[in-house]
Amino acid sequence: MKILLVEDDDDAAGQIDRDLRAFGHAITRLGATADAGLAKGGDYDAVILDRRLPDGDGVDLLRRWRRAGFDTPVILLTALSGVSSRIEGLDAGADDYIIKPVDNAELEARLRALRRRRRSDGGADASRLTCGTVAIDRLRREASRNGRRLILKPREMRLLEELMLGAGEIVTRAHLLSAVWHLNFNPRTKLIESQMSHLRDKLTEHGLPDPIETIRGVGYQFRTDV
Numbered sequence: 001m002k003i004l005l006v007e008d009d010d011d012a013a014g015q016i017d018r019d020l021r022a023f024g025h026a027i028t029r030l031g032a033t034a035d036a037g038l039a040k041g042g043d044y045d046a047v048i049l050d051r052r053l054p055d056g057d058g059v060d061l062l063r064r065w066r067r068a069g070f071d072t073p074v075i076l077l078t079a080l081s082g083v084s085s086r087i088e089g090l091d092a093g094a095d096d097y098i099i100k101p102v103d104n105a106e107l108e109a110r111l112r113a114l115r116r117r118r119r120s121d122g123g124a125d126a127s128r129l130t131c132g133t134v135a136i137d138r139l140r141r142e143a144s145r146n147g148r149r150l151i152l153k154p155r156e157m158r159l160l161e162e163l164m165l166g167a168g169e170i171v172t173r174a175h176l177l178s179a180v181w182h183l184n185f186n187p188r189t190k191l192i193e194s195q196m197s198h199l200r201d202k203l204t205e206h207g208l209p210d211p212i213e214t215i216r217g218v219g220y221q222f223r224t225d226v
Helices: 010-022 033-041 058-067 083-091 104-120 154-165 173-181 191-203
Strands: 002-006 026-030 046-050 074-078 096-099 128-131 134-137 142-145 148-150 170-172 212-215 219-222
Touching (some): 002 010, 010 026, 010 104, 033 058, 046 058, 058 083, 074 104, 083 096, 128 154, 134 154, 154 173, 154 191, 170 173, 173 219, 191 212
Parallel strands (some): 002 026, 046 074
Antiparallel strands (some): 128 134, 170 219
C-alpha cells in the first residue's frame, strides 16, 4: 500500500516507517497539518494521522479533508484514550482509531482490514456502502433504508457499518468489540446486545423485516435479501 504518515514525533514516525516498510508498504512522511494539505494529490491507499500536531488538531484537518471529498481511508493515532475523543475522531471521518503507544503489528493488521473494506466497497466509491435496502453515506455519516433516512447515534452508525462491511458473512462479537468499542476483551455485559437492539428497532420501523440475523454464541450476519 502507498501510505501517508502524518506524525511530528521523529522517534515514533521513524519506527512506524521502518516497520511498515518491512511489511512492503511505501511510506511518505509529513510532520504538520500545513504539509498534509498536499495529501489530496498523493493518490494514497491510506493515511495514518496523528491527532496532536504542532500546528493544529489532526481531527480538524480530517474534517476539512472529508468536506473536500477526500475519501482515502484514515487511521487516527492519539494518546487520548477517552470514549468521547474516539467518538469525535470517528464522527470526523476516521475509519479506524489506535491509541498510543502503537503496536506496529496491530497497525499493519488494521491496514490490511482497511484494504479489504476498500475492495468490498468497489474501491472507486468507498464513500458509499449499500447492502440490500440499506445504504450508508460514509462521508456525511448518514444511513437510510428504502431511501428513508435513519436517525442513528454514532455508535449505532459504526455498528451498522461493520455489519454491512461483512454482509453475507458472520461478524463475530470479538470483531465488533474491537472495531466499534476498541476493546480487545469481552466485558461480559450486554454492551453489544443493547446497541444492537436499538439499531434493529430503527431498521425495522414501518414494519420492515430485520436484516440482522443473530448467530447464537458467535455473532451476527447482515442479510442483503431484505
